[in-house]
Amino acid sequence: MNVSYDLFLIIPPGLEDLAKKEVELKCPVSEMTSIKGGLSLKADIEWIIQAHALLKIPTRILMRMAEFKVRDFPKLYQKMLNFKWTPYLSHPQPEWEITCTRSRLMHTGRIEETLNKSIQEALKRQPLNQDWEKKKYSPQCFYVRICDDILTLSLDLTGDPLYKRGYQVIKGEAPLRENFAAAFVFEMMLNESQEITLVDPMCGSGTFLTEALTFFMPLHLRKFSFEEAPFFKGRTFKIIPNDEKLPIKRLLGFDINDELIDRVKKALVPSSPIELNCRDSLKDKLTEEEVFIICNPPYGERIKILGKRGHYLSEAWKKFIEIDRPLKFGWLLPSDMDDLFHHPKGYELLSKRQLRNGGMAVTFWIWKRSHLETI
């Protein structure tokens, strides 16, 4: 039987419920606890491989390795010295991500110094395999969290965050982070079985459309940190073919920036089903088809807009709701604009999710056209 590890999935706060649903759908486990900013669960190495390949909402996955009480530096040094590093350590100079709350040990600089000294001494007793030098491994990152004098030591299994997918190379000026885009598209498609056309009228680099297209596709164009760890050695990273997809028959993107649309189009593989066009989406009806619209309009910070932000956004919102009349409308805005968007006629509010994106409070709304309006 495979060893079961204590794992913690780091999730952007506000997306925990969607991340939980994603785990249940793609790689279910018998027990999972959701807390602010993460999910904790127990699973084996096969699950770790699957989860890294398939999950699109988490930022990274940590493996919990030890937990102990510590109130002074000599004890910290001794505990780390006696820790059995061999199954985990692949590089002699790990990086540390240290946080301390309400504890006797609060000086992160001194904690790091102690950890480094202790690990160098430990390596004399538990010599490291030389693969790291021959194969040019990257340093691992250990998360050290001291809260109320209890230290939790975890190993980052992921390396570069999971939202660095390795496939979207062209970025606009204000691209949405891939795991946010994946979560919002997933939420729009929850409980849908009929295939729909998804339109992003202000698509920029096309993150919503790419995430919609690849939601079930395994991530395989990049490496993950755990692949270099001794406990993984000798295993192969199998890519499981998967023909599952979100119920979407067409992916349509528009943007007013012709130069960006041109570059994004050129970077798409020739067989990509994503259709991109340059146009001003605030002028005419986008298409005669019945569609779902998902949109992250410019806020007037990195991308300039005409006139005052509030006026511009409420005019844009009115145009989409009154002219395009999508079956569902997903709209991501700064939360200080929330008051502008009241109950639109003929629509019901499905969800209003508040979270932070790049330090800014934002709201993701989903409205659904009422049944009577649909027939």
Ligand SMILES: C[S@@+](CC[C@H](N)C(=O)[O-])C[C@H]1O[C@@H](n2cnc3c(N)ncnc32)[C@H](O)[C@@H]1O
């Ligand atoms: C915040 S960005 C969208 C970013 C996109 N979600 C991504 O991940 O790259 C807003 C986009 O709206 C586009 N835009 C602004 N006004 C527009 C209009 N009237 N019609 C179409 N696109 C517009 C901008 O060129 C910009 O690319």
